[in-house]
Amino acid sequence: MASTVETEHHAPAxxxxxxxxxxxxxxxxxxxxxxxxxxxxxxIGIGYALGALFFLLLGGxxxxxxxxxxMYPEQELISARTYNQLFxxxxxxxxxxxxxxxxxxxxNYIMPLQIGARDVAFPRMNALxxxxxxxxxxxxxxxxxxxxxxxxxxxxxxxxxxxxQYSPDMGTxxxxxxxxxxxxxxxxxxxNFITTIVNMxxxxxxxMRLPLFTxxxxxxxxxxxxxxxxxxxxxxxxxxxxxxxxxxxxxxxxGKPILWQHLFWIFGHPEVYILILPAMGIISEILPVFSRxxxxxxxxxxxxxxxxxxxxxxxxxxxxxxxxxxxxxTTAFAFLTMLIAIPTGVKIFNWIGTMWGGRIRFTTPMLFSxxxxxxxxxxxxxxxxxxxxxxxxxxxxTYFVVAHFHYVLIGGSxxxxxxxxxxxxxxxxxxxxDDFVGKIVFYxxxxxxxxxxxxxxxxxxTGMPRRTHTYKSEMGWDQSNFWSTIGAFILGVGILIFVIxxxxxxxxxxxxxxxxxxxxxxEWDTDSPPKEYNFAYTPVIHAxxxxxxxxxxxxxxxxxxxxxxxxxxHMPDQSWWPLITSIGLxxxxxxxxxxxxxxxxxxxxxxxxxxxxxxxxxTFVGMVAWALExxxxxxxxPDPAEYADATPxxxxxxxxx
Amino acid sequence: xxxxAANTDDPHAALEPLKKTSTGIENKKLAMWAFLAxxxxxxxxxxxxxxxxRKVYPTVVEPTEFFDIELTGFSSFILLMxxxxxxxxVSAAHKGNIAGMRRFLLGTIFFGLIFLSGQVYEFNHFVKDxxxxxxxxxxGSTFYVLTGTHGVHVALGVLWLSCWTACSLxxxxxxxxxxxxxxxxxxxxxxxxxxVGRYKHENALDVEVAGLYWHFVDIVWIVIFTAVYLVEYxxxxxx
Ligand code: HEM
Ligand SMILES: [Cu+2]
Numbered sequence: 001m002a003s004t005v006e007t008e009h010h011a012p013a014x015x016x017x018x019x020x021x022x023x024x025x026x027x028x029x030x031x032x033x034x035x036x037x038x039x040x041x042x043x044i045g046i047g048y049a050l051g052a053l054f055f056l057l058l059g060g061x062x063x064x065x066x067x068x069x070x071m072y073p074e075q076e077l078i079s080a081r082t083y084n085q086l087f088x089x090x091x092x093x094x095x096x097x098x099x100x101x102x103x104x105x106x107x108n109y110i111m112p113l114q115i116g117a118r119d120v121a122f123p124r125m126n127a128l129x130x131x132x133x134x135x136x137x138x139x140x141x142x143x144x145x146x147x148x149x150x151x152x153x154x155x156x157x158x159x160x161x162x163x164x165q166y167s168p169d170m171g172t173x174x175x176x177x178x179x180x181x182x183x184x185x186x187x188x189x190x191x192n193f194i195t196t197i198v199n200m201x202x203x204x205x206x207x208m209r210l211p212l213f214t215x216x217x218x219x220x221x222x223x224x225x226x227x228x229x230x231x232x233x234x235x236x237x238x239x240x241x242x243x244x245x246x247x248x249x250x251x252x253x254x255g256k257p258i259l260w261q262h263l264f265w266i267f268g269h270p271e272v273y274i275l276i277l278p279a280m281g282i283i284s285e286i287l288p289v290f291s292r293x294x295x296x297x298x299x300x301x302x303x304x305x306x307x308x309x310x311x312x313x314x315x316x317x318x319x320x321x322x323x324x325x326x327x328x329x330t331t332a333f334a335f336l337t338m339l340i341a342i343p344t345g346v347k348i349f350n351w352i353g354t355m356w357g358g359r360i361r362f363t364t365p366m367l368f369s370x371x372x373x374x375x376x377x378x379x380x381x382x383x384x385x386x387x388x389x390x391x392x393x394x395x396x397x398t399y400f401v402v403a404h405f406h407y408v409l410i411g412g413s414x415x416x417x418x419x420x421x422x423x424x425x426x427x428x429x430x431x432x433x434d435d436f437v438g439k440i441v442f443y444x445x446x447x448x449x450x451x452x453x454x455x456x457x458x459x460x461x462t463g464m465p466r467r468t469h470t471y472k473s474e475m476g477w478d479q480s481n482f483w484s485t486i487g488a489f490i491l492g493v494g495i496l497i498f499v500i501x502x503x504x505x506x507x508x509x510x511x512x513x514x515x516x517x518x519x520x521x522x523e524w525d526t527d528s529p530p531k532e533y534n535f536a537y538t539p540v541i542h543a544x545x546x547x548x549x550x551x552x553x554x555x556x557x558x559x560x561x562x563x564x565x566x567x568x569x570h571m572p573d574q575s576w577w578p579l580i581t582s583i584g585l586x587x588x589x590x591x592x593x594x595x596x597x598x599x600x601x602x603x604x605x606x607x608x609x610x611x612x613x614x615x616x617x618x619t620f621v622g623m624v625a626w627a628l629e630x631x632x633x634x635x636x637x638p639d640p641a642e643y644a645d646a647t648p649x650x651x652x653x654x655x656x657x
Numbered sequence: 658x659x660x661x662a663a664n665t666d667d668p669h670a671a672l673e674p675l676k677k678t679s680t681g682i683e684n685k686k687l688a689m690w691a692f693l694a695x696x697x698x699x700x701x702x703x704x705x706x707x708x709x710x711r712k713v714y715p716t717v718v719e720p721t722e723f724f725d726i727e728l729t730g731f732s733s734f735i736l737l738m739x740x741x742x743x744x745x746x747v748s749a750a751h752k753g754n755i756a757g758m759r760r761f762l763l764g765t766i767f768f769g770l771i772f773l774s775g776q777v778y779e780f781n782h783f784v785k786d787x788x789x790x791x792x793x794x795x796x797g798s799t800f801y802v803l804t805g806t807h808g809v810h811v812a813l814g815v816l817w818l819s820c821w822t823a824c825s826l827x828x829x830x831x832x833x834x835x836x837x838x839x840x841x842x843x844x845x846x847x848x849x850x851x852x853v854g855r856y857k858h859e860n861a862l863d864v865e866v867a868g869l870y871w872h873f874v875d876i877v878w879i880v881i882f883t884a885v886y887l888v889e890y891x892x893x894x895x896x
Contacts (some may be wrong), residue, residue: 187695229699627820
């Protein structure tokens, strides 16, 4: 790198105490230590992406085993119990360990670049989020290796099945504590992103000039901080029921299982928007680029995103129509659910309007985006169908609902996330992915997905219940199930080729220029891959699609650049403490799983709360040391050639921080 | 923010660079507001759980028979007064009056501890004399988990403020803290000693952020005190 490092804080002025905490901070930013101690949002983003892709494959394998079991009637490929464990782990993995973290990967990597920030507001907290995500995934999956194996409670873990009496094994405890750590990961990430977007925008980048993806990051973060508490508390209550004899959901002592359903879906419905809004943001970036037109109705898209987020908190009981909520509640929730389809539809019209009359280039990201619009619409239609309680009474707990949510989650979220990966891969790695192979991946996934999930509509209509281990041939479900399994494997092949392609492109792909797609937003103005400090200058924004205006716009809308001051660019120091703090949390959660449980080798309960206390103390020590260490920092001096066209910084300027 | 902005004796100047954000609100403060919004939902969920079960089972327990409303009322009052002291700490911090800030912080911590002792006493009394435990009834479950969660919040607040109190001690106290103060348990000495003497003017922001948290925890208590304790007395008062 052509920049020089000035290690300012290592030779501190006498007046300034050295804030080194317990040991000297790690300085090496390469290799394993460099990764474990990183605070760079770009490396953290890549960490999220790699973790999420791994879990996507794991969840995918689980799905394929499920489909293999259902390929023919009355098979015994796997036992009914294993089947229950597989669909539980599949759902939990895909939602919390694949789609959410893959979205978080984009939040981390792309959002700060889009707003011209040097990093997120709290870089070390960002690292904590990454480690909590990975350790949460590990904790959840550790359950496979303990007596009783993985949880078999479904991804929504309805009471009273989760009671100690009905699910005595530790699998359920692994599920509870795993989700708690994952919740911490999502929450600290969300606080960070909110602060970053609201507070660290480049000069001139007003809220209504924010790229749509950044807007959706903001709205999603708000959904996370307001929705996750409901499930966190529900999980705490469940943990108390299982470990300390409370009666929150325990019928015997007067608990009401229906309370769990309410608490879960108060979280659960906003959660489905947490899964889809980032995808909508990605689509709203890609469609204008490949249609060579600005986004049609930008304010409307922002506004309808916010309305979706808001209404998302008022529709949870549509998951509970068949529980007998009473006429008034049922009517109100049906009405609100139908209402939420309006802002969703508005967005779809805006995307179509964006493409309308544009000069469209059908590159791989564009194909996935167009595929998204169509497939997501299909899922939306079935959603509207079961927003009607009498209709839903027929569909609830059948394969029809399985078809609905896979259309919105695969055809929606996953397609958009793949579009995003193809679109931003050149930015992240500096290399191009082959468009022809990309198209093969798209068509395999598209055909496989529809073959796998369209027949489920019919299966559901003809009465096949979801979560059934097998079925009798007389039911007439053989054909559809057979083809559905074939489709699932085609989808799997598509994803496998994608993984091979991404690894290949990383090592062997053609070099990418700064702006390979002729794009519109700020991240394309910096190098591919971006330098550690993101931008060598402070961008001063004058337009919504700033990079587009720089290329084709009028003089008055061109971006200005401010050179860094004589101190250079301020960078935060690396740190071990986020990792150590998250390990403390992991130990505490593991201890809670072991609390009064027979564990292997002993066969009897040996642990009280010792491990939990140890883990919490470790967490506390980690946090204190973290605070004592301080953000630290040093200054980097980019090569002046990188900001040759920039105006000098004002006299006292420190450049941007 | 970097530490290099701190070499100044003027507390206001030390805080200025932290305000150079898009909104003029410091990052830490904004993040704390976001956290408090989230925490509202945490308590909202717990309080709703309690109230729902109270409505479902109106007669299983009669809490007014064992509630000691005078005691709880007193400790609630103490907690409210601690907010006043907290506000004074923040104001002293912003004026650069470190000794004053430390005194008020100690007062806040002391009042917080009184509240916590009240809670410990109360729990003890409920368990021993009224037989109310986590598994005696749904009321026991929801009551202890709700008020206990609030107690944990207060305890964390006390810990947090203690850290800033330790930081604000003059530098030459580090040795006393570690070696002297024998009445302090060793791990506590080891944890707090490295903090001593680290307070700088720019940290007024951190004290203010801790203050936001403290006030919030107080406000939540007002809600809990009303929803869990006071409403139980409405029937007695003839409503
Ligand atoms: C037009 C918008 C939508 C409407 C009106 C809608 C409506 C519904 C309704 C009424 C149900 C309950 C069906 C039942 O269990 O009987 C449901 C289930 C579900 N929806 Fe949607 N939905 C919409 C969009 C989405 C989106 C965008 C996602 C996620 C990306 C999503 C994910 C799910 C999931 C995961 C379930 C099933 C949960 C389960 O039972 O395991 N939906 N939807
Ligand atoms: Cu829903």
